[in-house]
Amino acid sequence: MKTPGTTAAAAPEALARALKARAEAEGFSACGICAPDAVPEAADRLSAFLAAGLHGQMAWMAERSHWRGSAAALWPAARSVVMLAETYTPEVDPLEATRRPDRGAISVYARGRDYHDVVKARLKRLGRWLVGETGAEIKVFVDTAPVMEKPLAQAAGLGWQGKHTNLLGRGLGNWFFLGAIFTTLDLPRDAAEASRCGSCRACLDACPTAAFPAPYRLDARRCISYLTIEHDGPVDPDLRARLGNRIYGCDDCLAVCPWNKFAAEAREVKLAARPELDAPRLAELAALDDAGFRALFSGSAVKRIGRNRFVRNVAYAIGNSRDPALLPVAERLARDPDATVAEAGAWATARLRAAAAD
Template sequence: MRTSISDTTKLRALIDAEARRAGFDAVAVTRPDAIPLAPARLAEFVAEGFHGSMDWIAETIGRRAEPSTLWPEVRSIIVLAMNYGPDRDPRDVLDKHDRGAISVYAQNRDYHDVMKGRLKEIAGKIVARAGGDVKVFVDTAPVMEKPLAEAAGLGWQGKHTNLVSREHGSWLFLGTIFTTAELEPDKAEIDHCGSCRACLDICPTDAFPTPYRLDARRCISYLTIENKGPIPREFREAIGNRVYGCDDCLAVCPWNKFASVAAEAKLAAREDLREPRLSELLLLDDATFRSFFSGSPIKRIGRDRFIRNALIAAGNSGDASLTPVARGLIDDGSPLVRGAAVWALSRLMPRRDFAEFAASALQAEGDATVREEWLSALPVPAKDH
């Protein structure tokens, strides 16, 4: 859809005004062919196996790397950002071992729900003014939002692979509007990380093999959210009390000193999700889990995965008062939960008590993965000389 320079200028002014009205903190425009290096980088990421069990990345690699493959009619891509900067350092809770640490982005309503309706409103205004067609995406389709945001000038992908903004630090939600309208693209942002490696050095699990490359299989966000199985033993202690995601690499970024606190109440943290007690989280059955996390992205991983995470946190807490509730989960219907309960109890109970408990529990356990957890956690018998 070709428009005159005057019409294009007016359309861009409309987009900027509507974005501000809808609560977005930044908006910029790029072309669908503006990320030529993305296909090779994505292919390397998948070839290395860094995507872990996120098979949809490999399955959609062609469409993900080339926006015009996803929608051939697209002529311009509008990238919008919403600041969700926290009002305190999210790492403070990591020293409170009786509490669970939940990633800042998940402490209130699912940002997909918050943003998508607003993007659709803006898209509707674009069509009403300029005609043509539009498509709206919020992390729900094979769209590489971060490279597109960098190409549009909203920020740059830092060494932790997340978008960094000079105005908002690492705290930005991203959404895109694909349009058939011809819009003047904005200038791409350049990398301002310099020699800083704070985000790399703080990672508890060494998930960055090199700057600008993430091995998701080692990332706590992946391990506690995307990973459907038991959390590998090598990472359990490093997870600490993180029960959903990890903010360390985002929170340590020096550019956050310029970031403001999210202004919208819809993005402000729920008080009961700031520092929830592990003793209460471990008691959630499926119905109470769904109710407690209604409207939250946490609800999507399901109760069993979440309780698995909370049990790992309990095992790291050193808090023996959590032993009774962990023992109660040994009979849980989910092998995933039972296996995590074994590990937690092996850390919370005296060794002799745990060994005696294991002797009876092993006989009743029919799942091979849970039995393996028991056998792995039992003290190694002393050899006779």
């Protein structure tokens, strides 16, 4: 009978190979291993980002920065970090929806099932296997914990942080989620990946709001993903027109990356786009009340921002549509009980009336 811990103690290299094979069998596209302290510069980079105020309203980043800046501090007992990639590569042009002004453009990752649920379930299955093989302790994380997933994933050899600050890989492209398993096992480390962006600046030039003050540096306060998901209250009027019809997230910098020609095919059907979330009509979205919003986005990552913030985004998209048929919709939103939605509706009304007068 196998004694828990024997496999890990006797053959860590064999265990690492078996772990990666199991990860592939579970559906992950890539797996790599690094030390918890593999990115010592992460804490200083995070501190500089926060000190410059580039995180906007995301106070949680500062509140938990002592853990986010150091994986070793998050769980001192951890000896290894297993980083895993879950691809969600779109089957169609992800920017096609942005060229349909009467429709809403939802980021590709949010058109299917909430990735937190899908990836975490897979991580737990893999983690249970690892515990069963070794008796080791583990903790699993998917995005919601204070973990610097992207630097750790680069240290584990999955890819590198591109000039758009997202992770991309030679065999993955940049359409993938990251998950982490922290473990008390001391596993062999993979070689870190080096940046391969070269002189390319396609992602920087594609950003509608010029959210990159420099390569590898993001000002979240101008990022459309931040503005439509994290930002509470009215969006700066100077940025609203640049949102276009993007009502939840933005894919522009990801979509133009040349490394996507090597993108791995998505393997999880639950992450595929739901037809009703693939370029939905703005007029129908504007009519959602809280119950309707919750019903439409049940099981979706969109649900977490709530009806009011979402419909605020829809109002901005209506104002940018230049579609006179949407004027009555904008006027109705200008009477919405929520003050932020009503202000956005009034802005959209003024934009459409001005467009009609041209």
